[in-house]
Structures are given as C-alpha cells and as structure tokens.
Amino acid sequence: MTSFRRQQFEQLWAAFDAYVDDEVTVQQDLCIGELSVSLTIRGQELSRIVLSPLRRRWVSGNHASAQIRVWSGPLPRGHHAPTELRLLDPGKVAPDAGQHEEHITAMYAPEAVTYMLWDSQRQRGIYWIEELNRLPYWEQSAPLIHLFHWLNADHGVALVHAAAVGRNGKGLLIVGPGGTGKSTSAIACLAAGWEYVSDDYSLLGGSHPPRAINLFGVGKLLPNSLEYFPELHQEIVAVRGDDDKSIFDFTQNYGNQVVDSLELVGVVLPQLGSEPQGPRNISRLSAAVALMPSTVFQLRTVKALAMHQISETLRSLPSYAITFGPDRTQAPNQLGALLDELS
Amino acid sequence: MPNQPGYSLNPLDVISEIFDGEAVVIQMKTGAYYSFSAEATALWTQLLSETPIDDLISDGDPSEFLTWLANEELLAMSEEASSAGKWAEPGPGPLGVTKFTDMADMLLADPIHDIDYDADGLTIRNEE
Numbered sequence: 001m002t003s004f005r006r007q008q009f010e011q012l013w014a015a016f017d018a019y020v021d022d023e024v025t026v027q028q029d030l031c032i033g034e035l036s037v038s039l040t041i042r043g044q045e046l047s048r049i050v051l052s053p054l055r056r057r058w059v060s061g062n063h064a065s066a067q068i069r070v071w072s073g074p075l076p077r078g079h080h081a082p083t084e085l086r087l088l089d090p091g092k093v094a095p096d097a098g099q100h101e102e103h104i105t106a107m108y109a110p111e112a113v114t115y116m117l118w119d120s121q122r123q124r125g126i127y128w129i130e131e132l133n134r135l136p137y138w139e140q141s142a143p144l145i146h147l148f149h150w151l152n153a154d155h156g157v158a159l160v161h162a163a164a165v166g167r168n169g170k171g172l173l174i175v176g177p178g179g180t181g182k183s184t185s186a187i188a189c190l191a192a193g194w195e196y197v198s199d200d201y202s203l204l205g206g207s208h209p210p211r212a213i214n215l216f217g218v219g220k221l222l223p224n225s226l227e228y229f230p231e232l233h234q235e236i237v238a239v240r241g242d243d244d245k246s247i248f249d250f251t252q253n254y255g256n257q258v259v260d261s262l263e264l265v266g267v268v269l270p271q272l273g274s275e276p277q278g279p280r281n282i283s284r285l286s287a288a289v290a291l292m293p294s295t296v297f298q299l300r301t302v303k304a305l306a307m308h309q310i311s312e313t314l315r316s317l318p319s320y321a322i323t324f325g326p327d328r329t330q331a332p333n334q335l336g337a338l339l340d341e342l343s
Numbered sequence: 344m345p346n347q348p349g350y351s352l353n354p355l356d357v358i359s360e361i362f363d364g365e366a367v368v369i370q371m372k373t374g375a376y377y378s379f380s381a382e383a384t385a386l387w388t389q390l391l392s393e394t395p396i397d398d399l400i401s402d403g404d405p406s407e408f409l410t411w412l413a414n415e416e417l418l419a420m421s422e423e424a425s426s427a428g429k430w431a432e433p434g435p436g437p438l439g440v441t442k443f444t445d446m447a448d449m450l451l452a453d454p455i456h457d458i459d460y461d462a463d464g465l466t467i468r469n470e471e
C-alpha cells in the first residue's frame with residue numbers, strides 16, 4: 001500500500017514532467033565524495049544560482065545514483081502543492097533515516113514557500129519554490145543544503161557546520177558557532193595558498209582517518225573582515241542583503257585549491273583575542289559542544305548515520321583551541337604550525 | 344510486571360552523545376544545549392537505558408537532578424512517579440551541568456540559518 005507521504009512525493013515529482021511550456025531545463029551531474037547525483041533544474045536563473053557554487057563538483061558521463069529535481073513557479077494545471085506538509089508539527093525531527101520502507105523526509109519553509117522532500121528509498125529529491133524571487137539568500141552560497149544533508153546521511157556521510165583547510169592532503173576541521181573566526185581563518189588559509197574544502201559547510205566521511213569532503217566552492221565574509229584580503233575582492237559574486245556578507249566564488253581563479261577532500265588530522269576551535277595564542281588541548285566534549293549544536297540547529301533534521309559519523313570523527317581526532325590575534329592574516333601561521341606537528 | 348522507569352525520554356526532541364565519559368545534550372525544541380559532567384553523565388546514561396528511578400545509582404539523591412531535567416524538557420516525569428513524591432523541587436543542575444542558550448535564536452531566525460519555525464512553519468518529520 002502506498003503511504004500518504006509517498007503519494008505526495010510522487011505527485012510533486014510527476015508535476016515536474018507536466019509542464020508544456022518551453023522553459024529551459026538544465027541537467028548537471030555532480031560527484032560529491034563517493035556519491036554521484038544528477039540535478040535537473042528548470043529555468044536559467046535558478047540553474048545559475050544552484051550550479052555556480054557547485055562548479056567544482058560538476059562531472060559528466062557519470063552514472064548518477066541519485067536524482068534531484070529543482071524548480072520554481074506555479075505547478076502545471078491539474079497539479080497541487082502538498083500543502084498538508086504545512087500542517088505537521090513544526091520543528092519535529094526524527095532520529096533516523098532509511099529505517100522505514102518508503103521513507104520520505106520532508107521540510108517546508110513558509111517564508112520562501114519552499115518544499116523540500118527526500119526519498120531515501122529511491123534516492124530522489126525535490127526542491128520546489130513557489131516564487132523564485134522569494135529564494136532565500138543563503139541558497140546563493142549553500143544551495144539545496146538540506147537535500148545534500150539527507151542524501152549524504154543515507155550513506156553515512158555527515159554535513160557539518162565547520163570549515164576545513166589543509167596542505168598536502170592533510171587538513172584541520174575548524175569548528176564553532178558563527179562569529180568565532182571559522183570563515184576568516186579558512187579564507188586566510190586559501191589566500192595563503194592552502195587547500196580548501198569549505199569555510200562553513202563541510203562533509204565528514206570515512207574513518208581511520210576521517211575526511212573532510214568538499215561540497216560548495218564558495219566562502220563568505222563580513223565587511224569588517226574583507227579588508228584583510230584585498231586580493232580576493234575580484235572573487236566576490238554577491239553581497240547578501242541581510243548581513244552584508246560578501247560571497248566569494250573560489251571555483252574559478254582558486255579552483256585548484258578547492259580540493260575534493262582532505263584527510264583530517266585535528267579539530268580546531270578558533271577564538272578571537274587581542275593576542276595570538278598557540279594551540280591548547282581541549283576535551284572532545286568541548287569540540288562536540290562547538291560543533292554538534294550549531295550543526296543540528298541549522299540542519300534541523302537529525303540523521304543517525306550522520307550523527308554517528310560526527311561522533312566518530314571527534315573521537316578519533318585531537319582537539320585544540322587557538323586564539324587568533326587582531327591580524328587575521330596570521331591565522332595560517334598558527335594553523336600551519338599545528339598542522340605540521342600533527343601531519 | 345517489570346518496574347516502570349517513572350519517566351520518559353523524547354528521542355525526537357533530545358539528542359545526546361557521550362565523549363570520554365561526558366555528554367553533550369541538545370534540546371531541539373528549546374534550542375538549549377548542555378555539557379554534562381562525568382557525574383551527571385553517569386546518571387544520564389542510566390536514564391537512557393530506562394533504569395527505574397528507584398534503581399538509579401548515584402552518590403546522592405538523584406531526584407533534584409531528575410526534576411531539573413524535566414524542567415529543561417530533557418525528560419518527562421510520569422504521573423505515577425510524580426504523585427509518589429519521587430520528584431524534588433527543581434535544582435540548578437546540581438551535578439555539574441553547563442547550559443548554553445546562545446543558539447536558541449537560531450531556531451527562529453537563522454537561515455538554514457534563517458528558516459522560520461513558527462506555528463505552522465518549517466515542518467520536519469519522517470514518515471512512520
């Protein structure tokens with residue numbers, strides 16, 4: 001028997017095929033770690049927004065094991081939005097994925113009138129926003145992030161709110177809530193020639209050792225941090241309206257430094273201070289408190305396999321606090337000393 | 344009939360992980376999160392395995408801590424246990440718990456960051 005949620009998914013999935021206009025549809029395969037996914041996006045503008053930050057993940061000729069359909073605008077005649085999703089308890093999460101037959105994860109964002117659904121069983125995703133001009137600003141730098149979270153979680157890979165940078169294939173995971181210096185230190189490392197996975201959202205996969213895996217090839221900085229990196233100004237592609245953060249596209253001029261993944265050798269909790277201070281050992285609990293809540297609260301859906309990966313990563317790596325001084329461009333020196341010691 | 348634990352946990356709203364004998368506990372609904380000392384974690388671990396209140400092993404009286412957990416919505420007390428006087432007045436987290444509320448606003452404001460979670464807002468649930 002087909003469940004109600006399955007029916008909702010299938011009806012919305014089918015709606016994508018029912019348009020009879022001549023709107024452009026763009027198809028792009030991505031390789032994310034060990035996974036391959038095919039995106040099909042309706043509309044040039046939406047395609048540009050979604051695909052640009054993912055440029056380093058583009059591949060051709062792969063056999064994609066997952067499919068995601070992305071579109072905006074009214075549904076074709078005879079098709080209806082799954083408005084029942086709006087009536088479910090807000091903020092409810094389920095602890096696991098993939099345990100149920102016909103497993104569907106669903107999310108509705110009311111302000112943007114956006115529906116996101118993931119079919120763990122058949123590895124298919126839907127992102128439908130009713131009006132493109134209501135596209136949330138964060139989609140410019142982290143498009144489809146919930147769908148990528150659910151897709152990866154099905155395969156034991158965790159999307160985390162953390163930066164990751166490194167050299168010679170070895171890297172540090174930089175954790176902490178917003179405003180602690182993750183982005184600034186990661187982008188300072190990129191400017192210094194380091195390998196770059198992310199300044200904000202990284203994927204964690206594997207064990208012995210765990211790896212940080214690239215998803216988006218972008219970065220973000222607040223205006224007061226921009227002054228440290230004049231050489232990067234030409235990489236700015238947008239300025240977000242809400243917080244004036246500049247969004248950098250590193251996939252072109254710095255594309256060689258945006259690496260597929262890094263072997264992690266340590267976890268760093270950055271702190272900002274008046275004087276730089278070298279690395280100090282911190283407990284795994286401290287690292288977990290810095291990483292897990294901000295990840296869970298941002299992604300909102302808790303997936304057991306992803307939580308297990310996060311826990312195992314933190315358990316397997318040493319953790320340190322580093323205080324960066326007022327000159328953020330010195331962050332690579334401090335991080336580099338630690339990386340050399342651990343590599 | 345097996346001894347009832349006297350409380351219930353809500354795995355949909357509360358997530359916890361233990362590192363080196365200390366737990367990080369996240370309350371999804373309120374946006375608060377906590378680091379538990381080894382002593383609190385020892386008791387928390389027993390609660391996770393649904394040890395009945397009367398069988399809990401603790402250096403002191405665990406009832407104050409249990410009531411504090413209930414007030415933080417980290418567990419719910421049963422009516423039977425409550426009426427049997429197994430719950431104390433709430434304490435300040437007497438077993439060495441640090442509470443963090445710096446991310447509570449993220450539930451209302453931040454995007455993935457800032458998605459809204461109002462009354463009929465963002466909806467997240469897995470199919471049963």
